[in-house]
Amino acid sequence: EVQLVESGGGLIQPGGSLRLSCAASGFTVSSNYMSWVRQAPGKGLEWVSVIYSGGSTYYADSVKGRFTISRDNSKNTLYLQMNSLRAEDTAVYYCARDLYDWGQGTLVTVSS
Amino acid sequence: QSVLTQPPSASGTPGQRVTISCSGSSSNIGSNYVYWYQQLPGTAPKLLIYRNNQRPSGVPDRFSGSKSGTSASLAISGLRSEDEADYYCAAWDDSLSGPNVVFGGGTKLTVL
Numbered sequence: 001e002v003q004l005v006e007s008g009g010g011l012i013q014p015g016g017s018l019r020l021s022c023a024a025s026g027f028t029v030s031s032n033y034m035s036w037v038r039q040a041p042g043k044g045l046e047w048v049s050v051i052y053s054g055g056s057t058y059y060a061d062s063v064k065g066r067f068t069i070s071r072d073n074s075k076n077t078l079y080l081q082m083n084s085l086r087a088e089d090t091a092v093y094y095c096a097r098d099l100y101d102w103g104q105g106t107l108v109t110v111s112s
Numbered sequence: 113q114s115v116l117t118q119p120p121s122a123s124g125t126p127g128q129r130v131t132i133s134c135s136g137s138s139s140n141i142g143s144n145y146v147y148w149y150q151q152l153p154g155t156a157p158k159l160l161i162y163r164n165n166q167r168p169s170g171v172p173d174r175f176s177g178s179k180s181g182t183s184a185s186l187a188i189s190g191l192r193s194e195d196e197a198d199y200y201c202a203a204w205d206d207s208l209s210g211p212n213v214v215f216g217g218g219t220k221l222t223v224l
Contacts, residue, residue, distance in 0.1 A: 050213070058210040
């Protein structure tokens with residue numbers, strides 16, 4: 001059974017950094033394309049980033065240069081390193097496999 | 113403002129058939145598959161339709177998807193109270209800055 005469990009969210013001040021993790025089971029992260037999608041409170045879904053099985057990465061313009069997606073094949077885990085955080089980055093962050101299977105999300109709140 | 117356009121709301125009575133539209137462009141819906149998601153309050157999005165009209169196992173055949181040109185639609189027949197949720201369409205977009213996923217703004221379905 002495919003399972004995705006995000007962690008690492010929390011309250012962080014503007015300008016701070018946070019690393020989100022997405023522990024996967026039931027499949028191999030490196031064999032799929034993996035995405036991060038976020039949802040601000042009361043808002044719709046917004047795609048953040050993707051990493052392909054070959055290692056190529058792409059980002060939404062809103063996070064380019066500040067966020068980095070990566071994976072650790074030995075831990076079968078996906079990451080999202082978030083730097084220079086802004087209030088508008090406040091959202092629930094979901095990881096997704098091939099846009100099929102989604103985790104339960106982790107809340108990131110950027111506030112002073 | 114979302115790249116894909118959905119009506120903000122839709123409604124129907126139990127047993128009715130409702131459709132939700134999703135309009136895009138040649139760079140997204142016109143050249144890539146469409147996905148549909150159901151999101152119940154406080155939960156992660158759940159995949160309903162992939163590759164325009166395919167249902168994952170476990171999704172009732174009351175849900176169906178279609179695509180024509182740069183538009184797509186989700187149909188729900190035999191509407192039930194538990195179908196009350198937010199529905200999102202999504203598609204990959206072949207932008208100049210690289211592939212990215214675009215979402216509709218979401219449609220809140222009310223079962224009267």
